[in-house]
Amino acid sequence: MSKDIVIPGYLLGENINGGDGTFRDGNKVYSAIYGVAKRVNNKVEVISLKGKYNPKKGDLLIGIVTEITFSMWILDINSPYDGFLYLSDYFKKIEKEDMSKELRIGETVVAKVKEIETPMRVNLTLNDNRCKVIRTGVVVDVPYAKIPVIIGKGGSTINLIKKETNCDIFVAQNGRVWINGSDEMIKLVINIIKTIEKEECSDNISEKITKLIQKEKKR
Amino acid sequence: MQSKREMKIEEKPERLIVDGVRLDGRKKDEIRPIKIEAGVMNRADGSCYIEWGKNKIIAAVYGPREVHPRHLQETYRAIIRYRYNMASFAVDERRKPGPDRRSIEISKVSREAIEPVLMLEQYPRSSIDVFVEVLQADAGTRAAGITAASVALADAGIPMKNLVSAISVGKVDGEVVLDLDKKEDNFGDADMPVAMIVDSGDVTLLQMDGVLTKDEFMEALELAKKGCKYIYDIQRECLISKYKKVNSD
Structure with a gap:
């Protein structure tokens, strides 16, 4: 696997498969965004360094309720589009009158993207065992493009942080991270996440995190 | 006693090109020094600062984001809004702040110059807002704005x-020259900003002020192509080096 930095319009290759962040003209594949090109065998994709979250079916998101209408909650999902959570997609069957009692404006939920209707109507659901209403802990915003870095290869980075700090952490696809634990540890996790954000794509992230945690623990 | 605020009225130099060398010492096909830096603003989603000769321009991009007012939104694609604005202190004599006939026109043509490269259909019902602020002007600001x-x-x-690159060409003292500066713009015979997609050779903006013969026009366009290629290399270098700098820290 090779990595290199590409700009929009850069010719990635001919007769290869283009993944995310590429476009095709005839049999040539070009980069559509400014980012890092990753090549695996015959496939190439470009990973953006910045950018807004574009909802995909099946993603788990952290949303904040902004509005309640007669049959759904409207959620801010940190993207150009609103998320719609219908009454029928709530955990259990409830009456319309009880909507604002169950989930108030300003409350935070982990929800799953059920489907996306064209043009970009994002329907959410809570019918998944990972979905829940968040009433404890802290939610922090991180740049959407940094999510894969925070998670790490096969979850290595996030698991390391969880183990070292004893916190419950949930990284949502839309660039929000929920952290639950003792106050001090929450502060430390936020600190670690901010460090990762600045690091961009350096390779020895896990070493740096371990150092940072040890420094904090000595205090 | 002469007031400090009294304007010096600029007089036309006798000749703008002497022995093939221009007033500021450049050759006919030479471009003023350019410095581009990307990602200069924290709050913007994307930004760029450009110094092109004496031009100083900052460009900021916000979005894709929700469209306000709502009625402007398009169902199947993103809309793009481009605002070119010149600061009141950008020119020698104070300019009245706010949009005027000139900046509204430049906003429109610049928006149309960058629209063909954007894949707007990927973000339906949203908007991409581009703000170009001219802090110091010295001719060729619309080209520098599009580049930024x-x-x-x-x-x-x-x-x-792809990226869009832009540059102005013109006619000064009867000769076709690249990248006009203020004096050449004011006292020259013609000024022609050109924006193009370098790889495909597509021209996305072409305006002309003044008089050119057909042959001169073709010569000017060739020169602009050459200039845009040079600008494109600087743009690419700027984006690639920004990443490298972060990575080596």
Whole structure:
């Protein structure tokens, strides 16, 4: 696997498969965004360094309720589009009158993207065992493009942080991270996440995190 | 006693080109020094600062984001809004702040110059807002603005087919020259800003003020192509080096 930095319009290759962040003209594949090109065998994709979250079916998101209408909650999902959570997609069957009692404006939920209707109507659901209403802990915003870095290869980075700090952490696809634990540890996790954000794509992230945690623990 | 605020009225130099060398010492096909930096603003999704000779321009991109007012939104694609604005202190004599006939026109043509490369259909019902602020002007600001806006759009991570590069050409003292400065613009015979997609050779903006013969026009366009290629290399270098700098820290 090779990595290199590409700009929009850069010719990635001919007769290869283009993944995310590429476009095709005839049999040539070009980069559509400014980012890092990753090549695996015959496939190439470009990973953006910045950018807004574009909802995909099946993603788990952290949303904040902004509005309640007669049959759904409207959620801010940190993207150009609103998320719609219908009454029928709530955990259990409830009456319309009880909507604002169950989930108030300003409350935070982990929800799953059920489907996306064209043009970009994002329907959410809570019918998944990972979905829940968040009433404890802290939610922090991180740049959407940094999510894969925070998670790490096969979850290595996030698991390391969880183990070292004893916190419950949930990284949502839309660039929000929920952290639950003792106050001090929450502060430390936020600190670690901010460090990762600045690091961009350096390779020895896990070493740096371990150092940072040890420094904090000595205090 | 002479007041300090009294304007010096600039007089036309006798000749703008002497022995093939221009007033500022450049050759006919030489470009003023250019410095581009991407990602200069924290709050913007993408940004770019350009110094092109004495021009100083900052471009910021916000979005894709929700469209306000709502009635402007398009169902199947993103809309793009481009605002070219010149600061009141950007020119010798104080300019009245706010949009005027000239900046509204430049906003429109610049928007149309960058629109063909953007893949707007990927973000339906949203808007991409581009703000170009001219802090100091010395001719060729619309070309520099488009150049900066295109880098800022790439920096914002917006999907696009290619970068747009722009430059102005013109006729001074009966000769076709590249990248006019203020004096050449004011006292020259013609000024022609050109924006193009260098890889495909597509021209996305072409305006002309003044008089050129057909042969001169063709010569000017060839020169602009050469200039845009040079600008494109600087844009690419700027984006690639920004990443490298972060990585080596």
